[in-house]
Every structure is written in C-alpha cells, then in structure tokens.
Amino acid sequence: MSRQTFELLILGSSSASPTSERNPSAQLLNIAERFFLIDCGEATQIQLRRFKAKFQAIDHIFISHLHGDHFFGLPGLLSSMHLLGRKQELTIYGPKELKEVIDKINQVSETTLNYPVKWVFTSNQGLQLLFEDDKVEVFSFPLKHRIFCTGFLFREKPLSRKIDKYKLEKLNVSIADILLLKNGQDVVNNDGILVKNSEATLDPPPPRSYAYCSDTIYRPETTLFVAGVDLLYHETTFLDDQLDRAKKTYHTTARQASEIAKAANVKTLLIGHFSARYNDLNMFLDEAKPGFANCLLATDGKKIKI
Amino acid sequence: MSRQTFELLILGSSSASPTSERNPSAQLLNIAERFFLIDCGEATQIQLRRFKAKFQAIDHIFISHLHGDHFFGLPGLLSSMHLLGRKQELTIYGPKELKEVIDKINQVSETTLNYPVKWVFTSNQGLQLLFEDDKVEVFSFPLKHRIFCTGFLFREKPLSRKIDKYKLEKLNVSIADILLLKNGQDVVNNDGILVKNSEATLDPPPPRSYAYCSDTIYRPETTLFVAGVDLLYHETTFLDDQLDRAKKTYHTTARQASEIAKAANVKTLLIGHFSARYNDLNMFLDEAKPGFANCLLATDGKKIKI
Numbered sequence: 001m002s003r004q005t006f007e008l009l010i011l012g013s014s015s016a017s018p019t020s021e022r023n024p025s026a027q028l029l030n031i032a033e034r035f036f037l038i039d040c041g042e043a044t045q046i047q048l049r050r051f052k053a054k055f056q057a058i059d060h061i062f063i064s065h066l067h068g069d070h071f072f073g074l075p076g077l078l079s080s081m082h083l084l085g086r087k088q089e090l091t092i093y094g095p096k097e098l099k100e101v102i103d104k105i106n107q108v109s110e111t112t113l114n115y116p117v118k119w120v121f122t123s124n125q126g127l128q129l130l131f132e133d134d135k136v137e138v139f140s141f142p143l144k145h146r147i148f149c150t151g152f153l154f155r156e157k158p159l160s161r162k163i164d165k166y167k168l169e170k171l172n173v174s175i176a177d178i179l180l181l182k183n184g185q186d187v188v189n190n191d192g193i194l195v196k197n198s199e200a201t202l203d204p205p206p207p208r209s210y211a212y213c214s215d216t217i218y219r220p221e222t223t224l225f226v227a228g229v230d231l232l233y234h235e236t237t238f239l240d241d242q243l244d245r246a247k248k249t250y251h252t253t254a255r256q257a258s259e260i261a262k263a264a265n266v267k268t269l270l271i272g273h274f275s276a277r278y279n280d281l282n283m284f285l286d287e288a289k290p291g292f293a294n295c296l297l298a299t300d301g302k303k304i305k306i
Numbered sequence: 307m308s309r310q311t312f313e314l315l316i317l318g319s320s321s322a323s324p325t326s327e328r329n330p331s332a333q334l335l336n337i338a339e340r341f342f343l344i345d346c347g348e349a350t351q352i353q354l355r356r357f358k359a360k361f362q363a364i365d366h367i368f369i370s371h372l373h374g375d376h377f378f379g380l381p382g383l384l385s386s387m388h389l390l391g392r393k394q395e396l397t398i399y400g401p402k403e404l405k406e407v408i409d410k411i412n413q414v415s416e417t418t419l420n421y422p423v424k425w426v427f428t429s430n431q432g433l434q435l436l437f438e439d440d441k442v443e444v445f446s447f448p449l450k451h452r453i454f455c456t457g458f459l460f461r462e463k464p465l466s467r468k469i470d471k472y473k474l475e476k477l478n479v480s481i482a483d484i485l486l487l488k489n490g491q492d493v494v495n496n497d498g499i500l501v502k503n504s505e506a507t508l509d510p511p512p513p514r515s516y517a518y519c520s521d522t523i524y525r526p527e528t529t530l531f532v533a534g535v536d537l538l539y540h541e542t543t544f545l546d547d548q549l550d551r552a553k554k555t556y557h558t559t560a561r562q563a564s565e566i567a568k569a570a571n572v573k574t575l576l577i578g579h580f581s582a583r584y585n586d587l588n589m590f591l592d593e594a595k596p597g598f599a600n601c602l603l604a605t606d607g608k609k610i611k612i
Contacts, residue, residue, distance in 0.1 A: 017386050020355055024382075042382040043349035049326055066414045068385045072378075076330075076348040079374045080323050097414040104410045108372045108403040110453050147416050 004032040004135065006156065006208050006306040008231065011047040013272040013298040015215075015237045015251075016069045018042070023300055024069035025214060025273060027233070028053055029154055032135045037061045037077075038152060038212050044073035045080050051301055056086055060131060062138070063094030064214055065149035071098065075105050078113060086115045093130045093140070095148050096121040122150045127225060132157075141225035143216035145250045151216070153225060156207035164202050171195050208306050211266075214273050217247065218256035223264040230306045232266040233298065235273035239287055242275075254284045258291030272298030310338040310441065312462065312514050312612040314537065317353040319578040319604040321521075321543045321557075322375045324348070329606055330375035331520060331579060333539070334359050335460060338441045343367045343383075344458060344518050350379035351386050357607055362392055366437060368444070369400030370520055371455035377404060381411050384419060392421045399436045399446070401454050402427040428456045433531060438463075447531035449522035451556045457522070459531060462513035470508050477501050514612050517572075520579050523553065524562035529570040536612045538572040539604065541579035545593055548581075560590045564597030578604030 007030045012023030024041025028048070035058045037044070048055045055077065063071050071094070081090065092098065099119050106112070120130055124142040128150075131138040135157050140150040160182040168178075173195060177187040181200050189195050211226035214235040226232050237251035246253050252260075254271060261269035269292050271284055278284070281297050288295045296304065313336045318329030330347025334354070341364045343350070354361040361383065369377050377400070387396065398404065405425050412418070426436055430448040434456075437444040441463050446456040466488035474484075479501060483493040487506050495501050517532035520541035532538050543557035552559050558566075560577060567575035575598050577590055584590070587603050594601045602610065 017389050018352055018355075018382075023352075042379065043352055046324055046329075046349055049324075068381055068411070068415055068417075072382045072385075073348065075374055076378045079378075083323050095414075101407075101410055101414055104407055105374070108401075108407055109374055111374075 005030050008304045010298045010302045011044055012041045013300055015273045015275050017276040019276045023047055034136055039064055039070040040073040041069045042072040045077045061092045062152050063098055065147055066095055082113045089116045091118040093120045094122055144219050145215045151213040153211045155209040158207050159204035161201040162204050167200055171200055217250040218252045222260055227264045230267045232261055233270045234260055236271040236284055237273050237275050254287035258288040261292040269295045270298050311336050314610045316604045316608045317350055318347045319606055321579045321581050323582045325582045329353055340442055345370055345376040346379040347375045348378040351383045367398045368458050369404055371453055372401055388419045395422045395424055397424040399426045400428055450525050451521045457519040459517045461515040464513050465510035467507040468510050473506055477506055523556040524558045528566055533570045536573045538567055539576045540566055542577040542590055543579050543581050560593035564594040567598040575601045576604050
C-alpha cells in the first residue's frame with residue numbers, strides 16, 4: 001500500500017512585487033487529501049486554476065502576516081468560492097486584524113458569503129496548535145518581521161504500526177486483534193496464545209513534516225520550531241550582497257537560510273520569496289548549497305512530494 | 307500632424323469569476339498621454355505588466371462600484387506603485403467607502419504610501435465632473451446595480467481650429483495672430499487688413515468620447531449620458547436566454563446593450579463583463595449585431611483606437 005499523499009504545490013514565489021514569472025506568496029499543501037492553502041497573494045485563485053488545483057477542496061487557509069503580498073488574493077478567492085456555490089465551512093488562521101479587513105470588504109460590497117467562515121487567530125506565544133484531526137496536526141510559531149508574523153508547521157500524526165504480512169497467516173489472530181496490533185498492543189490469538197506486538201508488526205515510516213517560514217529576519221531561534229522537518233521552506237528575499245538591506249527590511253539571505261537548515265538538521269531546504277531585482281535564481285542556489293547541499297528553488301507551479 | 311492619442315486597452319473582460327482566458331474588469335484609456343485606469347479587478351497589475359503598459363504613468367484611477375471584481379486589484383497596484391518608487395500624486399475616483407477599505411488595509415499592514423493619494427468621491431446625482439485639464443474632461447453618471455455604481459464619460463476638450471496651410475502664406479499674419487485664429491478669432495494682419503477666421507481656418511475634427519457602463523441593469527435612461535459617443539462600453543454579463551437572471555442580478559444582456567447603443571446613436575459598441583458560463587463569445591456578437599451592427603467584443607489585451 002502506498003503512503004498517504006504529502007505534496008506541496010508552489011503557487012507563488014515572488015516577494016512584494018510580482019514579476020512576469022513569479023506571483024506573490026501562496027502554496028497549496030495536500031496531506032492525506034486535506035488541502036491547506038498557505039498564504040494567499042494577489043491572483044492566487046488564478047494560479048490555482050492555472051495549475052488545475054480544485055480550490056473548493058481547500059477547507060483551511062493559513063495567513064502568515066498582513067503584508068499585501070501574503071493576503072491580497074484572499075478576498076477574491078473567498079468571493080469565487082461563494083459564487084461557485086460553496087456550502088462547506090472554511091477556516092482561516094491568521095492575525096486577528098485579517099478578519100477586520102474581510103469584514104470591511106464584505107460590508108462595502110454588501111456581500112454575505114453562502115458558507116460559514118470560522119476564524120482562528122494566531123499568536124506569537126511559541127508553538128500554538130491550530131488544527132488537528134486523526135491524520136494531521138498544524139501549529140503556528142513566531143517569526144520576526146516588521147509586523148506580526150508567524151510560521152506554520154504541518155505534521156502527520158504518528159502512523160499505525162505495519163502488520164507483517166508474512167507472519168500474519170501463522171499467527172491465527174482475529175480482525176479485531178489486527179487493529180489492536182496496529183495500535184501497538186499485544187493480543188491473545190484464536191488459540192489462546194499471547195502474540196507479542198514485536199512478533200507481528202513492523203515500525204511504520206516516521207511521520208513527515210513541513211515547516212513554512214515567511215517573512216522573517218534571520219533568527220537562530222527558528223531552528224527550535226523547525227528542527228528535523230522533512231521539508232523546510234524558508235524565505236530568501238535577498239542574496240548576501242544585500243545583507244544590510246535584508247536586516248533593515250527584516251528578511252533573510254540565501255546563505256542565512258542554509259545556516260538555519262543545517263542547524264535544524266532538516267532533510268530538504270526549499271527557498272523562495274525572491275526579490276523582483278533578481279532574474280537568475282540560480283544565484284540563490286549557488287549561495288545556499290555550500291552551507292546546505294539539499295536545497296531547492298520554489299518556482300511557480302513546482303510540485304514537491306515529501 | 308496626426309491627432310492626439312485616444313486608445314483603449316482591455317485588461318480584463320470577465321464578470322465576477324475570472325476564467326483561464328478572462329481577468330475581471332479593468333481597462334486602460336490613453337487620451338493625449340493621460341492614462342486613466344477604469345476599474346481594477348484582481349491581478350490588474352499583472353495584466354498591466356503582461357500587456358506592457360507603464361503603470362507608473364497612471365495618475366487617475368476610476369472605480370465604478372465596490373463589487374470585488376472591480377476593485378480587488380487596487381490594493382496590490384497601490385502597493386507596487388509604492389514599492390517601485392512612485393512619488394507623484396495619484397487620484398482615485400470612486401464610492402467613498404473605497405477609501406475606508408484602503409485605509410483599513412494600510413492600517414493593518416502598517417503601510418504609509420510614499421506618494422500622495424487624492425480622493426474624489428462619486429455621487430449618483432446625474433453627470434458629475436470628476437476631472438478636467440486643457441485636453442480632457444471626465445464625468446461620472448449613475449448606473450443602476452445591486453449596490454451604488456456609476457459609469458464614466460471621457461471626452462476630449464474641443465480642439466483648436468486648424469490653420470489652412472495653403473492660405474497661410476498669402477495672409478501675412480504674425481505668430482500671435484495664428485494662435486488667435488486657432489482659437490476662432492478674426493485678426494488684423496501685418497498689412498492692417500482684417501482676416502476673417504473663416505478665410506484662414508478649417509473646422510477641427512469633432513472631440514472624441516468614450517463611455518464606460520459596468521455594472522448595470524438595462525436602463526433606457528443610460529442613453530441620456532452616453533448619447534453620440536464614439537465608443538460605448540456596455541456590460542453584457544448574459545445573453546437573452548438568461549434575461550430573468552440578468553434582471554434579478556441587475557445586469558444586461560447583449561440584445562439589451564445593442565438597444566442602448568442604437569438609441570444613443572453611438573458610433574461603436576464594445577461589450578464585455580461576460581459571465582464565466584459562456585465559453586464562445588461569438589454568441590454575444592450574434593445576439594447584439596442584429597440590433598447594432600458595429601459591435602466589438604472586449605477581450606483581454608485588445609486595443610481599440612478611437
């Protein structure tokens with residue numbers, strides 16, 4: 001049996017100003033057919049169409065902060081969901097002032113959405129559980145930007161233990177026992193004999209995780225929240241030649257992001273939120289790879305399986 | 307000498323929901339190098355880049371009403387103008403609640419634009435002069451939609467009379483006299499002889515005009531405001547098979563728009579704001595042309611010289 005889906009689609013990879021190649025920030029994460037939209041820059045709904053993502057399947061939207069390149073696409077997406085007949089609840093996670101903006105827009109346009117919107121406000125108090133179900137949990141954690149900003153951590157729940165098919169026939173256990181074995185318990189089989197869990201099961205693959213860090217100044221404390229993740233997205237608005245500018249505007253350079261990835265011992269580093277001043281993104285890889293070799297560029301339309 | 311520019315660029319031609327082919331409403335009108343942006347649906351700044359329009363040259367933005375497909379691109383455009391170093395004043399003409407939305411967004415994003423924004427609020431009291439300089443005048447006029455909405459009328463100022471070059475040499479007039487002749491006055495020439503204006507000048511071409519009507523229910527009174535214009539843009543969200551829906555949602559069908567164009571005796575009718583339900587836009591022409599033959603489709607990227 002193949003593992004459940006854990007796939008990221010990059011919808012936008014530009015920083016504040018879009019370019020002809022790069023839309024502002026947005027990503028769509030699919031974990032076990034839960035679709036999480038992460039940030040929603042202008043024209044995200046157009047990118048969703050362009051890359052053939054079903055946007056009515058999105059039930060959870062996470063907004064990191066209230067600079068326009070991270071949320072100016074939200075009003076249009078909410079409106080299109082409404083016009084195209086959405087009925088099911090949508091939950092939006094983000095700074096509390098985001099609700100004020102959306103309320104104001106709905107007020108002036110005299111719009112009442114046809115579906116319920118639930119709001120969960122982020123805080124900057126360490127790791128905050130925003131969502132969980134039987135398969136996934138999502139947390140926010142603080143970043144340091146010019147205005148209030150959080151990152152997001154998406155994690156699979158620990159998977160059930162795997163039944164060792166080769167041993168199963170000999171063990172003579174009931175179907176109810178199989179479920180108990182998957183949960184890690186020992187059972188007594190149909191012959192009254194104790195079957196130890198370790199005899200019948202194999203370790204499941206470790207839960208996978210994805211961390212999203214945009215926008216933020218370089219900050220070693222970030223490693224605490226993203227330690228060991230399979231995929232770390234970290235903003236790299238600038239190269240090191242603009243280090244002063246990065247500090248002044250509370251952004252990160254490619255070299256600095258590679259240091260975070262190395263210190264946090266992540267598996268793969270994904271970089272994005274590139275300033276419009278850079279045309280050749282290979283310069284970002286050239287700067288990051290000496291510090292952390294397993295580094296990918298976030299470019300619009302790229303899919304990454306974790 | 308060629309006439310001053312009077313050219314319209316369609317940036318978006320869709321109604322509420324964008325399609326893969328059609329962005330929401332936005333148009334760029336160039337009259338004598340004054341650049342007027344008319345409505346600003348989501349991703350208008352991307353369309354401006356795509357069609358290679360210099361968006362910093364836009365000093366006047368006209369918003370017809372506050373449904374999202376007509377203004378959700380404004381916050382991003384204002385932000386990009388700011389980030390790309392704009393200093394010169396921008397004037398925004400629209401419903402007064404639009405300022406409340408922009409103020410709210412600037413407040414939550416802690417943004418102070420680097421350039422002054424002047425606001426001119428539209429009213430629904432007949433023809434309202436919004437802007438004029440030596441070459442152009444712009445008016446709003448009421449439309450009838452679900453929420454407050456105005457159309458816009460753009461008109462060249464009457465042009466100077468044309469000097470008849472063939473007669474000029476014989477008339478022996480000074481340069482100062484030529485300016486007076488252009489203004490329609492008679493002059494006394496260098497020989498002390500009266501030169502009648504009609505002897506020295508020709509009629510200038512008549513001033514050109516463009517009227518923009520979106521969004522509105524079919525309303526015969528509209529003809530009063532758009533009578534005789536060279537180009538009339540009228541929304542045609544639906545075809546006549548959806549007449550009931552058009553009435554209910556305060557929109558217009560292609561047949562109805564052709565009736566307005568005919569009654570107003572305009573030169574050319576341009577139709578747009580097509581519902582996403584229609585893929586084949588030729589159906590709109592088929593329905594409009596029997597009533598008004600000189601009819602064009604607004605499609606993204608189309609340029610129309612008036």
